[in-house]
Amino acid sequence: MKIRKPMLASLIALTVGLTAGGQAWSQDTLKDVMKKRGLTEKDILAAAKTYTPTGGRDEYLAFSSGGQSGQVIVYGVPSMRILKYIGVFTPEPWQGYGFDDESKEVLAQGRIEGKDIVYGDTHHPAFSETKGDYNGKYLFINDKANPRIAVIDLKDFETKQIVVNPLFRSEHGGAFVTPNTEYVMEATQYAHPYKGSGFVPLSDFNEKYRGGLTYWKFNMEKGKIEPENSFTFELPPYSQDLSDAGKGPTYGWGFTNSFCSERYVGGIEKGRPPFEAGCSSKDTDFMHLTNWKKASELVKAGKIGKKVNGMTLISMKEAVANNLLYLIPEPKSPHGVDVVPTGDKIVVSGKLDSHTWVYDWKKIQKVMKNKKFEGKDPYGIPIIALKDALDKSVAVGLGPLHTQFDSKKCVAYTSIYVDSMITKWDYCKGKVLDQLPIHYNVGHLVAMEGDSVSPDGKYLIALNKLAIDRFNPVGPLHPQNHQLIDISGDKMQLLYDMPVPLGEPHYVVAIKADKLKPEIRYRSGWNSRKDERSPWKTRAGREKIERTCDANGKCTVNVYGTAIRSHLTPEIIEVTEGDTVSIHVTNLERAEDEVHGYAMYGHNVQLSIEPGKTASTTFVADKAGVYPYYCTEFCSALHLEMQGYLLVQPKGYKAKSGGLKAGTNYTEADYKKQVKTNIDTQAVINQVVGFITSHNYKDFPTVVALVEDATDQLGFAKEAKAKAEAAAAKKDWNNAMLWANQWWQYQVKTADLGLRAKTYLEEHGAKKVK
């Protein structure tokens, strides 16, 4: 029996129209399926509101913190399908994050006292804003455990910067942005002596432990936080909690609440009542009001602030003296503070309470103006009396936490922890409008663009914790449960339960999908983390290996490599034991689905190299031996053959003569057979090309991209053909046959693209051009 070259036959069959069938739909009826799966009509309506058929797009993208996973999670609304985990504070090898040299530099920015910190506890994502509306450019996220803020570029969904708070050792209330992203807010949580003050005993808690609120300056043009232009308010040792920036009439102000204004210091192990009792005993805590606008002007003018660890610190005394800082009592242990879209009211909920409290900015301003305070706190900060600031309180349910806003005027939604429900209420009329029971353990909630100046309404998501009973069990550590709710009508409707499979989200922000315009490839030879041309960029045919040694005999090897389907160049890298090896790989592809990877045995090498990107890995080749490497992304039919060897030779090794011996030799007949196949294949390609060019393919950008790519591949085929013919002319049948095979490989890639283009044209009603 003879093995055919059957791919060719099949190629021909396809071009003459014998495409795959099997699209007939079965006899199932909706009624049968509902009965079988126990679905109600309500379920079907919910399914119809969320189900997104193949190729469909979501209306909103939600960006969720990943909690102690240290990542950000992106999912679509209303389909509730998770689209991406973005590496932020934790290394993640699929993305090469924390593996390639370029992203290691980003993570290194997050070092604390010289230590690599390999995770974060991300809590509150925030979009960059222009005039109080999301502009779709950047996302900020905080790290509660190791006070840091990261900047994610929404052009490519990559983390570009991490800044470490030079004063804080604990935070929670970040990231929140001011209406034009002038600043990103980050507040402490558990009071502590500022970094650099060394050890301070708890007996000095009231005097030397402090809270604080940093306003990180953001440069929108550069996409970077500027620590040198940022400043921090010194705050009392209360446990500051969440923040929100004012807008409209409150523009220029920030609002930060707190718990444990009791300043309790724990000690259950010594028989003292625990923190939970000591921090929740007073009837009220304090909302902090900070005037960042005036503060920034005064700092700029050099009138206040002094540099501590490189950060401009505004003392409480300075803040009070310049009317930058006030306190207002809040119901005990509040959690959320949320400024309404019009900016004139501030909503706070005490989590051990059953009301939302609405503060009125006009009233507050009046007190500030008249300086009629009810007193000062132990640190001299003026306290505005609750009665002088409050507009109303509304009974929303037991354990209210956070509030989001609707597109409808005065309509708000509050998550109710103990009662496990969402309360829809009117903050103008002080009236509850609707209540929807949800899965228990709700924390934050998010409405579409629900913390911007122009919320979109439509959907609300309840962020519930530890779903023990809503999904199939997966062991003692449970997923979280994000519940999608339709808020377009008068009554809220539960649509969908989405498990979160990794991480414990705290807050989510959701943006209209069409505000995002992510790039699909990088400019050739790009360092994506620095957003600039990589010095290690290489072009096809210019790959090289450079080895340089210093005076002490320490040697460094730089490999300027490339990846293109389906080979890595170089395929053999020879170095000497002890060399520091840096391998830089540029992805030469233009097609957006041609991501390549690069992994090597035993050296923690794993790169993700998207089209255009140059990614690098550096390691010490400390042990003589053979180290296979390969492409880790399934990029083509010959992906497994995309391989190579790092040969680490012992010091002083001298190669034997003789060179490489292949296991298989080819004859003139083999060469001729391959060439015949190639000629036949070219005829097939020509047929496909004929089909495409005889249609209005230029009207279809997807097809234009495929055709461009196919043209590239055919160009490569031509080069391989020339090499084959040159070898044949020298009767070097081995090389002739192999280059002829390589020529065919490029033809197959061309054909693959051509067929994909042809199918696309057929499926999208392309018209014949006359």
Place this chain on the structure above:
Amino acid sequence: MKIRKPMLASLIALTVGLTAGGQAWSQDTLKDVMKKRGLTEKDILAAAKTYTPTGGRDEYLAFSSGGQSGQVIVYGVPSMRILKYIGVFTPEPWQGYGFDDESKEVLAQGRIEGKDIVYGDTHHPAFSETKGDYNGKYLFINDKANPRIAVIDLKDFETKQIVVNPLFRSEHGGAFVTPNTEYVMEATQYAHPYKGSGFVPLSDFNEKYRGGLTYWKFNMEKGKIEPENSFTFELPPYSQDLSDAGKGPTYGWGFTNSFCSERYVGGIEKGRPPFEAGCSSKDTDFMHLTNWKKASELVKAGKIGKKVNGMTLISMKEAVANNLLYLIPEPKSPHGVDVVPTGDKIVVSGKLDSHTWVYDWKKIQKVMKNKKFEGKDPYGIPIIALKDALDKSVAVGLGPLHTQFDSKKCVAYTSIYVDSMITKWDYCKGKVLDQLPIHYNVGHLVAMEGDSVSPDGKYLIALNKLAIDRFNPVGPLHPQNHQLIDISGDKMQLLYDMPVPLGEPHYVVAIKADKLKPEIRYRSGWNSRKDERSPWKTRAGREKIERTCDANGKCTVNVYGTAIRSHLTPEIIEVTEGDTVSIHVTNLERAEDEVHGYAMYGHNVQLSIEPGKTASTTFVADKAGVYPYYCTEFCSALHLEMQGYLLVQPKGYKAKSGGLKAGTNYTEADYKKQVKTNIDTQAVINQVVGFITSHNYKDFPTVVALVEDATDQLGFAKEAKAKAEAAAAKKDWNNAMLWANQWWQYQVKTADLGLRAKTYLEEHGAKKVK
């Protein structure tokens, strides 16, 4: 204005029946929604087949490799909701994996030549089997980059063991199990000199580079791979690829295919044709047949094999001499090898071909018996002629890869890479039955229990790579796309596109959900990784801090701590600069949703402590200062107050006298007010208890668990009450008030549980008991 204690009022309101309303469904009709969202009737049917309402369960659980993410991904079928990422080769802080000392020990088993390897390239998961059927006990997964196999216990979805292959430097064909999980198969991919042979130049490729196939012995009772009872077949330096174990008539044999039997060694950087050409030039490669059953007997009897690096290695010579190893040609560059459920046929697809090839075991056995081989390969292994082994070949489409099986007799499904479709075909009749176009770049596919002896049919999932056009764009690195297909009827029907947000899955296995019985909590004080009682277990009230110093003055602090909502014990830990600190935290909770976490500033400390678990973290307190720590899982209303301080004192530090000064002092009036609240709250609790006990709550296990938990909390309340009263007797109003508050905190927890139980009873139609 006076702040009320409004929680109490609300508690009372709830108990008298003013529960949340808002359950009315809106006026939307299905037709309106379809029109608005552009859905067809076919879409609605697909939605109905996949949509799973709140609380619904999936019929199957799919376990997917995560590729270069180094993880395993678990999702439900047909809802296609991802339920969990399981940390395997890559540290993952949400799970505490690679952060707690216990899981660090598991990862340390995976060290290679002394190096921590911080990721893996997971490819092929496999369930443990009994008589060829999944038994739901364990999952195995391989690491292609750094040849290793991990064992995941399906009792708790945790990784329990990692074994490093002591010979291999590259693999791909793992993990595949024999029908009773006697062995787990792991085959090399890129040939190399075995570990320990040091540097071998490529010029010695044919003579000294080798492939191999390890049969890892598995002990089902212990849940552990036993390296000492495992063995490895030495194989030629072909690129071995996937494997499958025989069953039924082929029981005792393993099948492993290969590519690059050309033994090409690359060198594009030197002007040689690349690997992709050199490894795909011959018309055929080789399937390897290995008799593991006979081999294991011979090894046991000491007749073959010798220990190399602790692994029993069977040389090719020994294998051939004992009829343990044969080769059969396969169509060029095959990818999948799949034994049919009845075990009598083997299906192989050459990925540069358009056919599936069906081999017949009876024919193969005949050749073996008669020893009528067509020759030997260069390493002396007998080659069975293709014509003598083949049953039939079936034209299934361009670029066939992998095959899965239906519950229907003789029905198979093959993924077709170039044509981007799934072909359903009959391997008995050699007939194509149906073809379904799918999203491009398909790799593996999986049918429900589709590689077991009794496939379930019903659903098929196509694993497509790099979805550039099926979801909202998320930058140059795209999600993968797992497409769910209904195979219950004659024609396949596409149901759902699921993006994979992290990692690049290769293969998935899917098991009937009811075969899994995961545990919901650990026994108290449990080391989950070793599955034994932790020596660091602590009980409530027995927490302690032990500091011991060695002769050199090096000191170690062991903290025996606990976590329970809402406090960590101890809350203050004092150590001296330079101490090695080990903090061991036992989660005292019995409620399954009461996971606690433990994070600390600046020390890479992040634990996930599920109920019952004891988790530990060890670090050097190398810098004097104050380090806040806190619970990272949102576990209760007072979760944020679950905090503490590590105080690292400078060497020789002497505490000043005076002790802690609280920021707030309480009076007798405060105490009395709190006590009054507590008495009122108790009345409310009694009402709830009355409701529960007057109903048949014992018929509801969920409610029984809640009641047990509530009883625990009330017990704690009683203890706190006693402390409050004792302090009051001494007129210590501060402590009296705080303990009274703590007493109230426990009451609130009790009430929370009671209300949850009451709601559950109401929603589930509990009946009044007379």
